[in-house]
Amino acid sequence: MNTGQMMLVGMALVLLGTTVLSVNRNSLNNGTILRQTELGIYAVSLATSYIQRATELDWDEKTVGGLVFINIPMPQPPNIPAADATAPGSLGRDGSNEKQGQDNTYDDFDDYNGFVEDTLISNVDNFHVTAQVYYVNQTPPYTKTTANATWQKQMDIQVCNSINRKVFSGESAGTDTIKLSYIYAFYR
Amino acid sequence: MGTTTLLDIVGSTMTFGLLLLIVLRLNTSASESNFGYNSNYLLQRNMVALTVMLEDDLKHVGAGVYDIYGGIQLADTSHLIFREKFAGQALPSTVEWQMQTTGPTNVQNKRIRYLDRNVTTNGVTTTSRMNLGVTQFALQYWRVDVANTLIPIPSGGFSSPTTGNIGPISVTIQLESPYRPPAEYLSKKDTSEYLMVWRQIRSVSRNNQIQFPQ
Numbered sequence: 001m002n003t004g005q006m007m008l009v010g011m012a013l014v015l016l017g018t019t020v021l022s023v024n025r026n027s028l029n030n031g032t033i034l035r036q037t038e039l040g041i042y043a044v045s046l047a048t049s050y051i052q053r054a055t056e057l058d059w060d061e062k063t064v065g066g067l068v069f070i071n072i073p074m075p076q077p078p079n080i081p082a083a084d085a086t087a088p089g090s091l092g093r094d095g096s097n098e099k100q101g102q103d104n105t106y107d108d109f110d111d112y113n114g115f116v117e118d119t120l121i122s123n124v125d126n127f128h129v130t131a132q133v134y135y136v137n138q139t140p141p142y143t144k145t146t147a148n149a150t151w152q153k154q155m156d157i158q159v160c161n162s163i164n165r166k167v168f169s170g171e172s173a174g175t176d177t178i179k180l181s182y183i184y185a186f187y188r
Numbered sequence: 189m190g191t192t193t194l195l196d197i198v199g200s201t202m203t204f205g206l207l208l209l210i211v212l213r214l215n216t217s218a219s220e221s222n223f224g225y226n227s228n229y230l231l232q233r234n235m236v237a238l239t240v241m242l243e244d245d246l247k248h249v250g251a252g253v254y255d256i257y258g259g260i261q262l263a264d265t266s267h268l269i270f271r272e273k274f275a276g277q278a279l280p281s282t283v284e285w286q287m288q289t290t291g292p293t294n295v296q297n298k299r300i301r302y303l304d305r306n307v308t309t310n311g312v313t314t315t316s317r318m319n320l321g322v323t324q325f326a327l328q329y330w331r332v333d334v335a336n337t338l339i340p341i342p343s344g345g346f347s348s349p350t351t352g353n354i355g356p357i358s359v360t361i362q363l364e365s366p367y368r369p370p371a372e373y374l375s376k377k378d379t380s381e382y383l384m385v386w387r388q389i390r391s392v393s394r395n396n397q398i399q400f401p402q
């Protein structure tokens with residue numbers, strides 16, 4: 001072969017190589033996206049399970065003892081007495097029998113404030129779960145309030161999982177976070 | 189033909205063969221991946237569709253049913269009957285979820301079972317039979333009055349005052365793909381596993397949560 005022919009062969013090989021790598025990259029991208037959405041299903045599953053578990057509990061430590069007979073009409077924010085609802089700065093676990101990361105020891109909704117737990121789903125991934133609970137205003141847009149107690153508490157729960165996104169951005173690993181929120185209003 | 193020409197022909201044939209091998213390997217790999225990706229996508233879509241329906245139903249257990257013991261009529265490991273009143277209807281309906289013991293016969297994965305959702309309204313039953321690749325549909329029931337305590341199953345008559353007390357319901361669902369990739373598209377001798385998606389729900393209906401346990 002002369003030099004021209006060699007160059008043509010070389011160019012053909014480069015073209016073929018580029019095509020092969022491109023097809024391979026697309027295939028890996030598809031796989032990563034599907035894996036990402038699958039992990040999303042697991043993460044949503046975990047988050048909703050924690051929310052449901054939290055909403056099974058009493059609304060506040062002050063209502064754990066059973067039905068609370070509140071004066072009619074009910075006191076409205078910012079005049080809710082300390083005997084009816086925990087102060088905004090004190091939301092969280094109460095007493096030493098409620099332990100960090102062990103929600104089976106919790107007895108009311110706001111015990112989840114500051115909750116942290118790592119959950120391993122075998123053959124899937126390790127999920128890092130965190131939760132915050134705070135009071136929100138009773139009128140739209142239901143923003144967070146720290147000044148006083150209200151009859152509504154919001155839980156924000158985040159579930160993070162690691163995923164290899166090397167094919168996307170060159171980084172070896174990244175974190176995906178699912179964040180769900182739930183407002184629990186006092187109703188009994 | 190001279191020796192040089194023969195060498196050229198042999199060389200080019202070998203080169204063409206190598207390139208052909210590369211392309212065929214690429215094609216095999218693409219087919220295998222494509223099969224897996226499509227199966228996984230279908231499973232995920234099925235799981236989302238199923239859980240949306242199921243969670244919606246479980247949240248409405250006992251809705252509009254004036255029974256202080258909740259609306260659950262029968263609770264078993266993969267069988268649940270409860271009452272709820274759908275929006276716009278005058279009378280409560282009976283909703284039944286049950287995993288069947290039979291499944292589609294014309295698929296490779298023989299573990300797949302049908303999942304039925306029957307709704308009876310005014311004596312008329314509408315059956316929705318779902319073939320979503322369900323291989324596990326496990327229900328667990330928790331006491332409404334004692335935290336983290338399971339209720340033994342199977343048991344019926346949960347609307348009576350002596351056997352009520354079901355609060356949260358846990359559901360574990362596992363979906364599997366109906367087919368393995370065809371062997372000729374597999375680059376490795378792995379025919380052991382079908383694709384699988386798993387999900388667990390823990391749901392509690394407001395109406396069941398405020399029943400008065402006996």
